[in-house]
Amino acid sequence: MRRLTARRIQWRRGGPVRRLYEREVKRAFLQDDFAGPASHFSFDSAELSEASARQIRRRLARLVREFDETAELDVDLAPADKRGFGLMVALRPWAYWNIVLDENAH
Numbered sequence: 001m002r003r004l005t006a007r008r009i010q011w012r013r014g015g016p017v018r019r020l021y022e023r024e025v026k027r028a029f030l031q032d033d034f035a036g037p038a039s040h041f042s043f044d045s046a047e048l049s050e051a052s053a054r055q056i057r058r059r060l061a062r063l064v065r066e067f068d069e070t071a072e073l074d075v076d077l078a079p080a081d082k083r084g085f086g087l088m089v090a091l092r093p094w095a096y097w098n099i100v101l102d103e104n105a106h
Contacts, residue, residue: 029088038085045094053091060089 011018034041048056067087074082 029086
């Protein structure tokens with residue numbers, strides 16, 4: 001049987017629903033302590049050239065595609081044989097000192 005709806009909802013980029021959804025997802029997702037056996041959290045920072053940052057962004061995009069492809073492989077499994085997972089991928093210019101300076105300003 002062929003599905004008539006998309007398997008995943010993709011809100012319009014920059015649209016009000018997507019902005020609200022992303023804000024709430026970020027907040028809720030990062031509130032977890034990631035201590036469970038099925039959880040993983042990593043954070044690292046480093047100084048990178050723009051060329052290296054572009055390379056990392058390409059690798060992150062590939063990881064997201066692989067996550068989506070893996071989900072497609074499992075789409076027809078029975079609900080009892082799978083559970084929801086979230087993958088958050090982010091990269092941005094960052095300096096720890098920005099936090100320290102911001103906290104001292106308040």
